[in-house]
Amino acid sequence: DAKTTQPNSMESNEEEPVHLPCNHSTISGTDYIHWYRQLPSQGPEYVIHGLTSNVNNRMASLAIAEDRKSSTLILHRATLRDAAVYYCILRDVIVEGNTPLVFGKGTRLSVIA
Amino acid sequence: GAVVSQHPSRVICKSGTSVKIECRSLDFQATTMFWYRQFPKQSLMLMATSNEGSKATYEQGVEKDKFLINHASLTLSTLTVTSAHPEDSSFYICSALGTAGNTIYFGEGSWLTVV
Numbered sequence: 129d130a131k132t133t134q135p136n137s138m139e140s141n142e143e144e145p146v147h148l149p150c151n152h153s154t155i156s157g158t159d160y161i162h163w164y165r166q167l168p169s170q171g172p173e174y175v176i177h178g179l180t181s182n183v184n185n186r187m188a189s190l191a192i193a194e195d196r197k198s199s200t201l202i203l204h205r206a207t208l209r210d211a212a213v214y215y216c217i218l219r220d221v222i223v224e225g226n227t228p229l230v231f232g233k234g235t236r237l238s239v240i241a
Numbered sequence: 242g243a244v245v246s247q248h249p250s251r252v253i254c255k256s257g258t259s260v261k262i263e264c265r266s267l268d269f270q271a272t273t274m275f276w277y278r279q280f281p282k283q284s285l286m287l288m289a290t291s292n293e294g295s296k297a298t299y300e301q302g303v304e305k306d307k308f309l310i311n312h313a314s315l316t317l318s319t320l321t322v323t324s325a326h327p328e329d330s331s332f333y334i335c336s337a338l339g340t341a342g343n344t345i346y347f348g349e350g351s352w353l354t355v356v
Binding site: 164166170173174177215 | 245247272273275277284285286287290292334335336338344345346347348349350352
């Protein structure tokens with residue numbers, strides 16, 4: 129899987145929007161962009177994924193650059209429960225389905241009350 | 242959504258003993274499951290890929306004779322840490338590929354402490 133680059137940490141005030149960036153300049157045409165988050169002492173939790181178009185779900189929005197070399201996870205109103213490590217991961221959909229997620233270091237998001 | 246459950250959530254064992262961690266897909270069948278290990282303040286490290294009915298595929302540097310993986314059914318994979326040592330103390334996490342094929346679901350993780 130192609131590598132991703134994320135800031136080590138970010139900070140946000142509660143109830144404000146948060147934009148978590150991810151660079152993936154070597155992304156291939158068949159790589160999906162996945163976002164997971166990990167709360168302290170828990171397994172990772174699926175957040176959102178997309179291929180080319182922007183995506184929205186109840187947790188977040190995913191904005192994908194037109195050239196697909198970067199993406200941004202948007203939390204519309206950060207809460208204290210959103211404090212976690214956020215991982216941006218590429219996964220090739222053409223490869224047979226038993227391809228694992230390979231985790232980088234992610235971005236540690238702190239939310240200030 | 243799909244649920245993956247691990248058991249036990251925490252276990253303490255004596256050095257030299259073996260401990261088994263179970264990973265179950267509760268509402269879907271998982272032909273493929275993945276096992277990770279995570280040390281404090283670090284990211285998840287993939288240990289092995291577990292396929293139902295066949296031998297697991299281990300990542301480089303992971304001892305297959307020490308970390309025994311069995312995936313005997315479509316809803317259960319087990320990781321057995323044999324002859325555990327204090328350096329095996331870690332957070333072990335399993336995940337399963339959902340039936341839609343594009344989303345991977347994670348268990349809650351299992352804390353292993355070897356004393």
